[in-house]
Amino acid sequence: MKTQECPRCANLARLSKRTFSDQALAALVVWNDLSEKLIDESICDDCYGELRDILIERIEEVKSVSPRTFNRAS
Numbered sequence: 001m002k003t004q005e006c007p008r009c010a011n012l013a014r015l016s017k018r019t020f021s022d023q024a025l026a027a028l029v030v031w032n033d034l035s036e037k038l039i040d041e042s043i044c045d046d047c048y049g050e051l052r053d054i055l056i057e058r059i060e061e062v063k064s065v066s067p068r069t070f071n072r073a074s
């Protein structure tokens with residue numbers, strides 16, 4: 001299995017692209033849980049799980065974050 005350094009946590013892991021809604025990404029960037037330059041990058045399972053848990057925990061706050069559109073590569 002090919003592993004690479006995760007751009008978020010620097011662990012060596014298998015990386016893959018994750019899909020979050022623009023609203024969720026906006027919240028994660030505002031909270032500094034995800035760097036804006038990483039929104040279109042592949043991250044590891046641990047980071048994905050962490051971000052997903054944050055979003056679940058703070059779902060009410062996510063709703064109050066202004067939606068924004070991010071430029072994505074594809």
Ligand SMILES: [Zn+2]
Pocket residue numbers: 006007008009010011043044045046047048
């Ligand atoms: Zn990671």
